Amino acid sequence: MMKVQVKARNRAFGFDTGVGESVLYSGLRTGVALPYECATGTCGTCKAKLIEGELDDQWPEAPGRKYLKSDQGEFLMCQCAAKTDLSIEIGNFVSEATPGAVIPAKFTGIVGGSRMLTPDVKAFTVELDRSTEFDAGQFVAVRFPGIGGYRGYSMVNFERRTQTLEFVVKKLPGGGVSEWLFDNEPTGVELEIFGPLGSATFYPGMGKNVLCIAGGSGIAGMMSIFSRGCQENYFADHQGYLFFGVRTANDAFYLDELAAFKAKHPENLHITVALSTEAVTDEVKAAFPGLEFDTGFVHEVAARKMKDHYDNIVAYLAGPPPAVDAAIRTLVLEARLSADSIRYDKFS
C-alpha cells in the first residue's frame, strides 16, 4: 500500500492505493469524490498535477491526454498508478462522496449470457461476485481478460439491489473489446469491474419531467432510467420523452421493451425512434403502434417534437460524441435549458 496526498482547490485529502491500481479508482472507492467522467482514459476530466512521487502510466496513448499540459506534470488519474507515495494537486473543488451515495468498488463478474439484438449489436449480462446498488443512468468500468484497460458500459437494467448487470455493445471495427465480444461466445468469461460510476443519474425524488436523447448503444442508460420510472410509477404524474436514434429500422433494438414502457403509461410517455437514413415502412409502424417513428438525426427530430415541452425538464444524453454535442447545442441555444438540467457523461 502507498499513500496519495491530494491538494484540491478547496481542501486536502489522503488515501491509500495499491500496486497497479489507478489513483482515481483508489480515491473513489475510499469515498473521495475525485473529478471524472469516463473513468476510462478518453475525457480528460480526471487530470491532476504530480507534485512529488513516481507514476506508472498504464496507457500513455490514452486519448484524454490531449487535454493535459504534460510539461506541467499533468496526468490522468484514471490511467496512472502510484509507484511510490504521491503528492498531487487538483484544480477543481473536491468533496467527500455525498452521504447515501453508492461508493464504487471492485467486483469480479462472470458473463452470464449474450444475445444478438441486430447484426452489430449484442447484449450480455454479468453476474457479480456480490450484490450492489446503482442509480439508473450509471455505468461501470469493465476489464476483459487480455484486452487492455477498462471500458465503460452503462447498465440497461434497473433493480434496487442486484448481482446481475445487463449491457449492450455495438460492434466497432478495430474496437478491441467489441470485436472480441462479437467473435467469441463470452459466456463464463471472468471480468474485472469497477463501479458504479457516473453522474447522469435519475431518481424519482427529483420530480421533473424526463427527456432522453440517445444514439445507438447510448440507449442503455435510458432503458435503466425508464425501467426505474415505470417500476416506481413515476410516469403516472410526470412526462417522459425518449428519442432513440439509429440509421435504419433494421438497426433498431429494444423496440418491444420500449413499447412495453409505453403500454404502461400511454398518456405520459412519448417514445420516438429516429431513423437517420430512411423513412419507416408501414410494416414496422404496424408492428409497434405505441411507438412513433420519424426521419432525421435524433437531435433534429427531438428539437422538432420537443418545442413547447421543455417545462420543468431534465435532459439525459448519450451516444456517439457528435450526436451528444449536437443535442447539447440544441438544448442550450434553442431550448435554453440551464446547464445543470442537462446530464451526460462525456466519453470523448
Add this chain to the structure above:
Amino acid sequence: MQDRTLLCNTNEVPEDGMKQFELDDGTKVIVLRSGDEFYAYDAMCPHQEVELCEGFYDGCVLTCHQHLWQWDVKTGDMMGLAEAPLTSVAMELDGEDLYVCEPVMNRAAVGGR
C-alpha cells in the same frame, strides 16, 4: 504609451458571434461580440485544454461544449456550473480595429490557475 498589437477588424467578428485569433507568439484569443460591444478572453477554457470557440454563444452567455461551464461575456464572471472565471485580455478599439495591449493575459487578476 502601452505596446499594442493589431488583433482584427471588427467586421471579422459576426454580430452576437465569436471568433478565435492567434497572435504572433502563439497566444490564442477569443473575441466575442455583443451588439456593438467587443470582449476578448483567453481562448482556452479555464477548466481544460479546450478551445472556447468550439462552444456555444448566444450574444450574452458563452458555454463551453465540454462540461457546460458558462460565463457572462460582458464581465467574464462564471455562471451555472463554472468553477473559474474567464481570463480577460486587455484590448482597445481604435476606429474599426481591435488591438490587444501588453501584457496580453492578466492572469494574476483572476486569481485562478
